[in-house]
Amino acid sequence: MNIYRSHVLICGGTGCTSSKSDKLQKEFQNLIQKKDLDKEVKVVRTGCFGLCEAGPIVIVYPEGSFYSQIKLEDVEEIVEEHLLKGVVVKRLLYKGAISEEAIKSIYEVDFYKKQERIALKNCGVISPEDIYEYIAFDGYMGLAKALTEMSPEEVIKVVTESGLRGRGGAGFPTGLKWNFAAKATGNEKYVLCNADEGDPGAFMDRSILEGDPHSVIEAMSLAGYAIGSNQGYVYVRAEYPIAVQRLQIAINQAREKGLLGKNILGTGFDFDMEIRLGAGAFVCGEETALIASIEGERGMPRNKPPFPANKGLWQKPSLINNVETYANIPQIMLKGVDWFKSIGTEKSSGTKVFALGGKIENTGLVEIPMGTPLRKVIYDIGGGIPNGKEFKAVQTGGPSGGCITADHLDTPIDFDSLVALGSMMGSGGMIVMDEDNCMVDIARFFLDFTVEESCGKCNPCREGTQRMLEILERITEGKGEVEDIDKLERLAKTIKDTSLCGLGQTAPNPVLSTLKYFRHEYEAHVIDKTCPAGQCKALLDYFITDKCKGCTKCARVCPSSCITGKVKEIHSINNKLCIKCGACMEACPFDAIILK
Amino acid sequence: MKSLEELKKIREESLKKINLRKDRGEGTRIVVGMATCGISAGARPVLMSLLEEADKRNLGDVQVTQTGCIGVCRLEPIFEVYKPGEEKVTYVNMTPEKARKVMAEHIVNGNVVTEYTIGAAE
Numbered sequence: 001m002n003i004y005r006s007h008v009l010i011c012g013g014t015g016c017t018s019s020k021s022d023k024l025q026k027e028f029q030n031l032i033q034k035k036d037l038d039k040e041v042k043v044v045r046t047g048c049f050g051l052c053e054a055g056p057i058v059i060v061y062p063e064g065s066f067y068s069q070i071k072l073e074d075v076e077e078i079v080e081e082h083l084l085k086g087v088v089v090k091r092l093l094y095k096g097a098i099s100e101e102a103i104k105s106i107y108e109v110d111f112y113k114k115q116e117r118i119a120l121k122n123c124g125v126i127s128p129e130d131i132y133e134y135i136a137f138d139g140y141m142g143l144a145k146a147l148t149e150m151s152p153e154e155v156i157k158v159v160t161e162s163g164l165r166g167r168g169g170a171g172f173p174t175g176l177k178w179n180f181a182a183k184a185t186g187n188e189k190y191v192l193c194n195a196d197e198g199d200p201g202a203f204m205d206r207s208i209l210e211g212d213p214h215s216v217i218e219a220m221s222l223a224g225y226a227i228g229s230n231q232g233y234v235y236v237r238a239e240y241p242i243a244v245q246r247l248q249i250a251i252n253q254a255r256e257k258g259l260l261g262k263n264i265l266g267t268g269f270d271f272d273m274e275i276r277l278g279a280g281a282f283v284c285g286e287e288t289a290l291i292a293s294i295e296g297e298r299g300m301p302r303n304k305p306p307f308p309a310n311k312g313l314w315q316k317p318s319l320i321n322n323v324e325t326y327a328n329i330p331q332i333m334l335k336g337v338d339w340f341k342s343i344g345t346e347k348s349s350g351t352k353v354f355a356l357g358g359k360i361e362n363t364g365l366v367e368i369p370m371g372t373p374l375r376k377v378i379y380d381i382g383g384g385i386p387n388g389k390e391f392k393a394v395q396t397g398g399p400s401g402g403c404i405t406a407d408h409l410d411t412p413i414d415f416d417s418l419v420a421l422g423s424m425m426g427s428g429g430m431i432v433m434d435e436d437n438c439m440v441d442i443a444r445f446f447l448d449f450t451v452e453e454s455c456g457k458c459n460p461c462r463e464g465t466q467r468m469l470e471i472l473e474r475i476t477e478g479k480g481e482v483e484d485i486d487k488l489e490r491l492a493k494t495i496k497d498t499s500l501c502g503l504g505q506t507a508p509n510p511v512l513s514t515l516k517y518f519r520h521e522y523e524a525h526v527i528d529k530t531c532p533a534g535q536c537k538a539l540l541d542y543f544i545t546d547k548c549k550g551c552t553k554c555a556r557v558c559p560s561s562c563i564t565g566k567v568k569e570i571h572s573i574n575n576k577l578c579i580k581c582g583a584c585m586e587a588c589p590f591d592a593i594i595l596k
Numbered sequence: 597m598k599s600l601e602e603l604k605k606i607r608e609e610s611l612k613k614i615n616l617r618k619d620r621g622e623g624t625r626i627v628v629g630m631a632t633c634g635i636s637a638g639a640r641p642v643l644m645s646l647l648e649e650a651d652k653r654n655l656g657d658v659q660v661t662q663t664g665c666i667g668v669c670r671l672e673p674i675f676e677v678y679k680p681g682e683e684k685v686t687y688v689n690m691t692p693e694k695a696r697k698v699m700a701e702h703i704v705n706g707n708v709v710t711e712y713t714i715g716a717a718e
Contacts, residue, residue, distance in 0.1 A: 003651045005643075005660040007617060040647055062616040062659045085630045086662025125617055135603065136610035137618070144600045258597050266598045 004042040006083060008032075009059040011124065013048030013210055014203070014242055020072070021045075021056040027072055028058075031079040041083050044133075047211015047246075049124035050365040051111050054094050059124070064105030068094035111362055114381050116343060118351050119167075119204070119327040120367045123211030128246045131253040134214040140259055142333030143218045146225055147267040155226040155333070156182055162332045162340040163349035168194055168285070168322030169400065169426045170502070171348070171415035177319060180309035181227040184317035189229035191220050191273075192313065192320040194290055195236035195243070198282035199398030200449060202429035204353040205323035207365055209236065209243035212327065213250035217260065217273065219326035222333065224271040227319050232273030235290050237280045247275060282399075282453035286501045287312075287320045289455065300457045301501035322427070324353055344370030348414035356382050358431040359389065371412040374404065378432060389434040393517070397426025399446040399453075400506030402513025403439065422513045424506070438535035439518040440525055444472040446510040454503065461504030464495040468511060476536045480526040489515055540595045541575045542584065547592035554584035554593065612656025623657030624703055625678040631665035637672035638691070645692035646675070649699040658703060671717060677702060686714040 010016075010025050028043050049057045054068035058078070065088050067078065074092055081087045088103055096111060097104045106112060117123075126133035134140070146155050160175025181189065193216060197205040209216065220232040236244055251273060254260040262270045276294045283289045284299040291313050293299035312318025328350060332340045341349045348370040354377065357363055361383030368377060374394060378384065385391050393403040402423035404411070411417050415425050433442065447469040456462045471488050474480045492508030492515075499505045515522060524532050531539040544554070550568040555561075562578050565571030573584070573593075585593040597603055615623070628634070628643045643660065650658045666674050671688035675695070678684050685708050687698055694712055701709050710716055 003613060003647065003656060005616075005647055007614070009617075040644070062661055084662075085635075085664060086628075087664050126614070132606065132610040133614055135607050136614050138607070140603060141607070144603055148600050265600055265603065 004040055005062075006041045007061040008041060008043045008083070009046050009061065009124065010043065011047075011049050011055060011057040012045040012128075012242070013052070013055075013207055014240075015048065015052040016055040016057060017242060019056045023072060024056055024058065024070060024075060027075040028079065031076055032083065035079060035084055037079070037083055044127045045129070046126060047123040047128050048207040048365060050115075050120065050207075050367075051094075051362055052364040053362050054364075057094075057124075059106055060088075063088065064107060065103070066094045066097040066106040066109060067092045111364075111366075111381055111383070114376070115367050116351050116369045117367045118331050118343075119208060119215075119324050119353055120211070120365065121331065122215065123207055123365075126212070128211055128213055129249050131214060131250065131257060131259075134212070138334060139214055139330070140218055142330035143221050143225075143259070144265055146222055146333055147265055147269055152182065152226045152228065155222060158332060158337055159226070159329065161337045163344075163347075164325065164328055164332065164340070165348060165415060166322060167324035167328070167352065167428070169397065169424065171425060174321060174325055177309065177321070178223065178226055180307070181229075181317055181319035184310050186317045188231075188316050189227055190313045190316060190318040191223045191227070191229045191232040192287075192290070192294070192308075192318055193220055193232065193234040193236075193323060193326060194285060194287065194320055195234055195240075195323045196278050196281075196285040196290060197237070197240075197323070197427060198280075198285050198453070199400075199427050199429045201357045201431055202355045202398060202427045204355055204365055204428055206240050206243050208323050208327050208353075209240070209247050213243075213247040214254065215327045215330055216247070216323055217250055217254050219329035220273055221260065221264070221271045222329055223319055223321070223326070225269055227317075229319070230270045230272070232271065233276050233294055233313070234273065235276045235278055235284070235294055237284075238277040239280045244275060244277065251275070281455070282449075283455040283501070283503050286503060289501070290320070291318065298455075300455045301503075303500065324428075345412065345414045347416055352413070352425065352428055354428045354430045356430050356432070358395075359385050359434040359437070360432040361386050368413075370414045373410045373412055375409040377413070377430070378409070382432070385432065385434050389436065392433045392435050392437060393439070395423075395431040395433065395442065395510070396429065397424040397506075397509070398429040399449045400424060400502070400509055401426045401429075402509045403433075403442075403517055405517045422509070422516055424509070436533055436535065438476075438531050438533035439514040439521045440472065440531075441476055441533075441535050443510045443514045444469065444476055447472055447507070450503065450507040454507070458498075458500035458504060460495045460498040461500070461507060464491055464499075465504070465507050467491060468495070468508065472511070475522065475525045476531075476538065478525070478529050478536070478538045482526055484526060485515070485519070485522050534595055537580050537582075537595075540580070542573050542578055542580065542582075543594055543596055544571050544573060545592050545594055546570060547590045548588075549590055549592075551589065553587045553589065557583045557587045559583065612654060615656045616659055623659060624655075624680070625659045625661065626675055626703070627661050627663045627678070628675040629664070629666045629672060630662035633665055633669035634672045634674065637669075639673040639675075641692045642673045642675065642690045642695045645695045646699060649696050653699070653704060655703065668714070671714065674714075687712045688714045688717045 058067040164174040165171040289299045289301040308318045353367045548570040555563040562574040673690040
């Protein structure tokens, strides 16, 4: 065993990998070897650090120096100055890590300081491909405790009393689910993990599998012990190649170390698990569709009851939980009910991971206690809206959720408060919108997604979402009529009431919530034929302002020859002939052309 | 592994290897001056001997880090020992052999090796 004086942690999440963090790793290893430091400095590839905006991220311990947006050519300076001489390279530090005089470590940066990490505890701290690092940070101790000291009933009691609710979106009490599956009769039962993360912009499940796969394995084994099952399946989409690869490595290591397989830790309990790859259909996140897909059938939902707890995979009792839900379980086992309940709100205990995206400074993953006000997430952790723009709304719950406006920024976030506002927790996507976002266009974007992803089994969802999309397209193209708004609302309510599964039942939410809070924008589109946010091109006209120097560039690129004017004089656009292609705006060197 | 005891043992051993990512500032810190002056006076062999010794003695909670020039270049190689709750001790004119002795006497047994300190050199 070797003790290293310094560890260089390089983010290996999907985000940083796509900005070439794998090459950084090689470069670090090369240079460290060249300088003969390889016995003192260890290079570790971790999971996602969460602040994807600043990627690729490199952290150097023990100082906890937080380097951001590192390029290949920066590596030499870090090795030469920091690793060899111990001088932190200030120039390359994350901007939030430098205050007046002092350099802050990663733990002191605002983005991290204000978070509370349970599910993401190990992400960006350990190497996901080394089971020893997981064990070092109490890994598999929760399972060991349950197997040696607790009965299956006691395990379920702990999960129930912790108040943990399903993190996949619906917020169903996890303990109750475990109880149903435990009570179901059957000679064989299955533990399933739903890693079919499909919301546009949400990537917490992927990050957990990439950064801390053993936590999911441990939790599924625990669940197996609690409900009396010996076999688990993780259903993960094939388009998450890094997550799949690391999970497989983790499963292999757990097997090798005897933490999966027969007679785990000499207690006589057997449990093993396999990965099942999905093709990336959004509907397969619905539990009955997911089960059908594992069975090799077409991924389509069916009516409930019977619930999967009684008749699930291959008609056997099955327990199905989401990745993030599982990632909480080992911690709850170790630290106990009181600890978990002390975090969050009365009805929603613990934390939730959100994927911050859209018009926000710090794009990335954040984990916060339930009950944290939206304002804190968006301004204190997220860093606010870039370019001094005005906050307009935040969309939570992806294509199943809705919008929350500035009036409700101080609402504490939990399962129930979001539903009360007409949105939902969903899997935790949080897309921030500023004054430049058109709410009708946002609704159209999400409908476009659900129309694509509707499995086609039930009529309301298959036909209804298509018709809703058509109406929304009409409105954004300036062809909408006043009656369209009422039609849209009626259709949305009908689809909500009559669809078979969660996909259809929630698909109208983006429309209903934008109608509720931004009806005036819809009306502006259909009555005044304008787009207040300036997004719907068909409703806007191009104008040339007095910044024009008369260079004639715009007139030369205009394909419909609708721009006239003499050299060195202000030009003008004939809006009757304009086809709104935007070529003039791109060509203008003086920013003289505007959309209004 | 076949038992809980084995798991616990693996945890203990693994934790020592990656402790420096977790316990910040709680254990002993040894800071070696590694500016140009330190390196040319032979700070690297000193640093290596400290690491080897920490490794050999299983001192997972001891952090060995470097720093820049402390200012008394004529006394390099220099390292400073920060123990929680104790005053900083500065050792000067170090060699790998002296460093090993400090590791055994001061870090492990808690007795400052006065003859090697900056106070004795002045």
